[in-house]
Amino acid sequence: MVYVEKGSDVSDTGPDYAALLQRHGVRPTSQRLAVARVLLDKARHLSADQVMWRVKRERQCVSLATIYNTLKLFRRRGLVSMVVIEPGKVYYDSNTEPHDHFYNEDTGELIDSSGQMTLRGVYPLPVGTKPLGMNVVVRVCSHARFRKNPPEGSETALLEGSEAAPTHVPE
Numbered sequence: 408m409v410y411v412e413k414g415s416d417v418s419d420t421g422p423d424y425a426a427l428l429q430r431h432g433v434r435p436t437s438q439r440l441a442v443a444r445v446l447l448d449k450a451r452h453l454s455a456d457q458v459m460w461r462v463k464r465e466r467q468c469v470s471l472a473t474i475y476n477t478l479k480l481f482r483r484r485g486l487v488s489m490v491v492i493e494p495g496k497v498y499y500d501s502n503t504e505p506h507d508h509f510y511n512e513d514t515g516e517l518i519d520s521s522g523q524m525t526l527r528g529v530y531p532l533p534v535g536t537k538p539l540g541m542n543v544v545v546r547v548c549s550h551a552r553f554r555k556n557p558p559e560g561s562e563t564a565l566l567e568g569s570e571a572a573p574t575h576v577p578e
Contacts, residue, residue, distance in 0.1 A: 422448065431484040441467040442477045446487065450502040452517040458499070490517060492544060507543040520545070 424443040425435040433439060445461035446453055453461070459474045478499050481487045487499045492510055498517050507520040520543075532538065 428486075431486055433480060433484050433486070438467070438469045438473050439477050439480075441465060441469055442474065442481070443486075446481075446499060447501050450500075450519065452490065452498040452500050452508075454496070454498055490542060490544065492517070505540070507545070509545050509547050511547050511549075513549045517544075 422444075424440050424447065427447065428435040428439060428443060435443075441462045442458060444465065445458055455471070455474050455478055458478065459469070459471055462469050462474065478487065478489075482489055482499070485503060487501055488503050490498045490500050490508055492498065500517075502519060507522065509518045509520060510516075511518070
């Protein structure tokens with residue numbers, strides 16, 4: 408994990424973001440330090456717009472282009488990973504350890520899973536390739552929404568109007 412709570416870059420005066428950036432080969436400009444303070448203080452998932460809003464809340468003058476360029480640099484240097492939910496919906500994750508995610512479509516919240524799926528035995532890879540990694544995002548919704556609009560063919564849909572909770576029966 409890269410975020411400073413777990414690293415050695417914490418002193419009596421708080422996290423040393425400059426040292427963290429330098430250790431990853433990033434020159435610590437005031438704009439990069441502002442982004443680091445809002446994104447790397449703990450494990451979190453933020454969009455570029457959310458990073459921008461939080462940086463502005465700190466009274467830092469940074470353009471959205473600078474935010475995107477900084478996030479791209481942080482990603483290249485291993486400070487964050489990128490989680491693509493769909494085109495135009497991207498989150499930057501300060502937890503760079505391999506892990507999967509749950510995405511709540513009702514709230515827009517991206518949540519770390521406690522485990523990680525593997526490719527072994529799942530799909531044959533194209534000839535001449537090797538896996539570099541795998542990002543799994545499981546889409547979820549609130550239980551109430553599921554009851555109101557159950558997927559067609561689900562047990563709840565078949566019971567029409569029943570108060571029974573949806574269940575999954577392993578085959």
